[in-house]
Amino acid sequence: MQGIRWIASYPKTGNTWLRCMLAAYLTGRAPRVWNDMHAESLHLEAMLLGxxxxxxxxxxxxxxxxxxKADVPVLGLFREATAKIVYLVRNPRDMLLSSMRMAGIPHDDVARGRIFARDYLANEGLGMMEPGATGESGLGSWPDNVRSWTESSRELFPGADVLTMRYEDLxxxxxxRFSEIVEFLDLGRPLDPEGIRRAVDSSTLDRMRELEQRSDRQGGGSPLRRGVVRKTTGGRGGGQRQPFVGEGRYDQSLSFLGEDIEAAYQELLQGxxxxxxxxxQYGYAG
Structure with a gap:
C-alpha cells in the first residue's frame, strides 16, 4: 500500500528510538550515524526548514x-496521501524530565529545574514555552497534540488507520510491540521475525549512545535535524549540552524538584x- 506513514509524537516520547529500529529493520543493518536513520524516515520539521x-x-x-499537531495547516497537504499513523504516548512526568535534560539543565540543578518544570506544567507541555522557537510553534500542549492525532485524525486523514502505542509498552x-508496529505500517514486504529481533537488538540504549558518539565524531548529522551536528557545549539556559540519548527511564517522580512541583502535577490530573x-486514559494518573 502506497502513502505516507506518520511516526508522530510529542517531543521526548521515544520517536527517535522507534525510527532507529525501523531503519535497522528496513536496511538489515544498524544505523551507524544519525543520517542513516534520516535516510529511511523523513523529518517533516527539518524539511520545512529547508x-x-x-x-x-x-x-x-x-x-x-x-x-x-495533526491539524496544523501544512499537514492538510497530506489529507489524501496519509495511509497510516503511529502515535506514541509517554508518561508526561518522564517527558518533562527528558525535556529538561535536553534544555541543558542537569538533574542536580534544582533551581533551574523548578523553573522549567513550573513552566512546562503551566503550559501543559512545551508548545507555549518558547513561542518563536523553530519547530515548536505547531506543537500545542500535550493534550492538544494527543487529541489531534488520536481523535481528530479521522476527520483530517479520512483514509488513514491509526495505532497508538505507549512508550512504556514498547x-x-x-x-x-515493534512487530505490531511494523505489521500495522504495511511496508510492502512480509513481516520478518528475525529482522525484527535484529532491529531491536541493534537499537538498545547502549547501541544508540554509540551511534550518537560516532555521529558527533564523524559529522553524521543530528537526531534533531538531518545534516546538522549539535555543539558539545551551550544549550538553552546556558548549560552544557546533554547527550540526546538518555537512560530511557519511566514512571519517575518530580518530588526531587520539590513536593510542590509533584503536587502541581497531581493537581493537573484532577477535574x-x-x-x-x-x-x-493511558495510565499516567498515578
Whole structure:
C-alpha cells in the first residue's frame, strides 16, 4: 500500500528510538550515524526548514516523523496521501524530565529545574514555552497534540488507520510491540521475525549512545535535524549540552524538584481537563 506513514509524537516520547529500529529493520543493518536513520524516515520539521516537503502523491510507502499537531495547516497537504499513523504516548512526568535534560539543565540543578518544570506544567507541555522557537510553534500542549492525532485524525486523514502505542509498552516488550508496529505500517514486504529481533537488538540504549558518539565524531548529522551536528557545549539556559540519548527511564517522580512541583502535577490530573483525561486514559494518573 502506497502513502505516507506518520511516526508522530510529542517531543521526548521515544520517536527517535522507534525510527532507529525501523531503519535497522528496513536496511538489515544498524544505523551507524544519525543520517542513516534520516535516510529511511523523513523529518517533516527539518524539511520545512529547508523549504522542502514529503511527496504529496507517494508511489510507495514513505515514513515521515513529526512532533507537530495533526491539524496544523501544512499537514492538510497530506489529507489524501496519509495511509497510516503511529502515535506514541509517554508518561508526561518522564517527558518533562527528558525535556529538561535536553534544555541543558542537569538533574542536580534544582533551581533551574523548578523553573522549567513550573513552566512546562503551566503550559501543559512545551508548545507555549518558547513561542518563536523553530519547530515548536505547531506543537500545542500535550493534550492538544494527543487529541489531534488520536481523535481528530479521522476527520483530517479520512483514509488513514491509526495505532497508538505507549512508550512504556514498547520498552517492556520491544520485540512484540515493534512487530505490531511494523505489521500495522504495511511496508510492502512480509513481516520478518528475525529482522525484527535484529532491529531491536541493534537499537538498545547502549547501541544508540554509540551511534550518537560516532555521529558527533564523524559529522553524521543530528537526531534533531538531518545534516546538522549539535555543539558539545551551550544549550538553552546556558548549560552544557546533554547527550540526546538518555537512560530511557519511566514512571519517575518530580518530588526531587520539590513536593510542590509533584503536587502541581497531581493537581493537573484532577477535574475534567484534557490533560487529566489523557493521563487517565493511558495510565499516567498515578
Amino acid at each position: 523549504g522542502d516537503l514529503p511527496p504529496t502523491e507517494p508511489a510507495e510507502p514513505v515514513l515521515v516523523k513529526t512532533h507537530l 520498552r517492556a516488550d520491544p520485540v512484540a 475534567g481537563s484534557g490533560f487529566a483525561h489523557y493521563a487517565k
